[in-house]
Amino acid sequence: MPPIFEKIRLKLSILISIFLIVTTVVFSFFVTKIMDQSLLNEIIKRAESLSRSFAVVAAHSLLYRDLLGLDNIVFKAKNLHGDIEYFAIVDPDRKAIVHSDIQKKGEKIERTEGKTLRTGADGTMGKETLGLSGKFEVETPIVFNDKILGAVIIGVNKSVLWEAQRLARHTILWGFVITLLIGVIGVIGLSIFITRPIQELSLGVNEFKQGKRTRALRVYSRDELGKLTESFNEMTELITEQQEKLVQYTRELEDAYVSTVRVLAAAIDARDPYTLGHSTRVAAASLMLGQEIELSKKELEELEIACFFHDVGKLGTSDAILRKNQTLDSAEHGEVRRHPADGADILGRAKSLQKYIPAVRHHHEYYDGKGYPDGLDGDKIPLFAVIIAIADAFDAMTSFRPYRNAMPVEEALRELANGSGKQFHPGLVRAFIRAMDKNRGSGLPPYLPKVL
Numbered sequence: 001m002p003p004i005f006e007k008i009r010l011k012l013s014i015l016i017s018i019f020l021i022v023t024t025v026v027f028s029f030f031v032t033k034i035m036d037q038s039l040l041n042e043i044i045k046r047a048e049s050l051s052r053s054f055a056v057v058a059a060h061s062l063l064y065r066d067l068l069g070l071d072n073i074v075f076k077a078k079n080l081h082g083d084i085e086y087f088a089i090v091d092p093d094r095k096a097i098v099h100s101d102i103q104k105k106g107e108k109i110e111r112t113e114g115k116t117l118r119t120g121a122d123g124t125m126g127k128e129t130l131g132l133s134g135k136f137e138v139e140t141p142i143v144f145n146d147k148i149l150g151a152v153i154i155g156v157n158k159s160v161l162w163e164a165q166r167l168a169r170h171t172i173l174w175g176f177v178i179t180l181l182i183g184v185i186g187v188i189g190l191s192i193f194i195t196r197p198i199q200e201l202s203l204g205v206n207e208f209k210q211g212k213r214t215r216a217l218r219v220y221s222r223d224e225l226g227k228l229t230e231s232f233n234e235m236t237e238l239i240t241e242q243q244e245k246l247v248q249y250t251r252e253l254e255d256a257y258v259s260t261v262r263v264l265a266a267a268i269d270a271r272d273p274y275t276l277g278h279s280t281r282v283a284a285a286s287l288m289l290g291q292e293i294e295l296s297k298k299e300l301e302e303l304e305i306a307c308f309f310h311d312v313g314k315l316g317t318s319d320a321i322l323r324k325n326q327t328l329d330s331a332e333h334g335e336v337r338r339h340p341a342d343g344a345d346i347l348g349r350a351k352s353l354q355k356y357i358p359a360v361r362h363h364h365e366y367y368d369g370k371g372y373p374d375g376l377d378g379d380k381i382p383l384f385a386v387i388i389a390i391a392d393a394f395d396a397m398t399s400f401r402p403y404r405n406a407m408p409v410e411e412a413l414r415e416l417a418n419g420s421g422k423q424f425h426p427g428l429v430r431a432f433i434r435a436m437d438k439n440r441g442s443g444l445p446p447y448l449p450k451v452l
Helices: 003-063 067-080 159-188 195-209 224-269 278-292 297-309 312-316 330-336 339-347 351-361 383-397 409-418 426-438
Strands: 084-090 096-099 115-119 125-128 135-144 147-157
Touching (some): 003 067, 003 084, 003 125, 003 135, 003 147, 003 159, 003 312, 067 084, 067 096, 159 224, 278 383, 278 426, 297 351, 297 383, 312 339, 339 351, 351 383, 383 409, 383 426, 409 426
Antiparallel strands (some): 084 096, 084 147, 125 135, 135 147
16 A cells, blocks of 8 residues: 555544544533533432422421421431431521431521522522532421421432442443544554545534434444444443433432422322312322323323312411311302412422413313403313313312212213303313213222212
8 A cells, every 4th residue: 555545544543533532532521511410400409399398388387386297297208318318397596396317306407508509589598518528408498478487408418419420420431431442443444435434423423412313323344444433323322321311310300209299289188188189089080081182191290290289279278267067158268269379379489380380270260261260261271270170170079078978970970061161161071071981890090989
């Protein structure tokens, strides 16, 4: 081979090797940085979500001095989440009302010194303490009617982040080292037909950098350059696997979030023994209707959470009214009618929960516009609110109350049909009856009555 071609091959080999090394280092640096920040954000977001959720529940317990309830909240939170180092509820003077460490109950909890990571509009603050033995701490004020009753403080062990970062960096480092070595070996065997494979490789790198890579690179030969192309495919597969692991971790955080929402819904329902399990039954009936009208999986997931939140505004309704066995007077009825708007106000304090506001605020609107709180009518009422309204009414009619017996299912369905076009959306009432008919005899959850 003429020296000129050897020089060209050497130059190309050197240039491509340098390009591969630089690209690998850059990718390694940015992927590690992005992943570290993503892991940190997810841990803080999860702690903030838990803190805000328990602040809402703790407000009611503090108003009624339900210390047993507060102890139960702390106990469950500590047991459900092993990475929580401590969990405390303090009064406005920062004196520990309850604490996961029983010895610290009654002590004054000083504010943690450290780096402030983020501050929410509702006053929730996340901090990172300094030092190797540090931790993350999230504090959310407990507010009721613009009055600060105290705060929820959650401490998360920093070792959770360190371990996740260590495993991820170790895997990525070895993946990039192996890929780099194979790539360097691959470019040694460059040939005069290098143009087409290099063009394919360059195209793949650009697609990957832009996040548009959806195919494996084509291998034109089985020589060293072909191996380099295969190694690039392996590298992208390895990075894709890491991304899938991050997605799985995010799903686990979402599952923990949904579990917290379920606990909150159960706490709301438990205020009245006759509505215990109401939100769960409403969610089951709503999902049955949602499947009947072919909502997507994501829509069904959001609908379920909206159902658990639909009565959150009743946190502001007095127990005397909720547990009254007789007909409510006009003033009491007016207070009950405020719970959709109160629920929307509560959800409005957390940005991640604001998407559930339309369903919570409008689930008592009527199709003919005679509902509350805003008198919406027809298709102006949000879809999730319409679905929850039907499921809510069905569960109310088929559940026992002190002042009446539970209504048979068929009679309840007739009542829904009678209210079609007035209180309820006609098309969705028909879909609900169809769904109930399909589930006749089997397939219904045990907490829903079967159609006889």
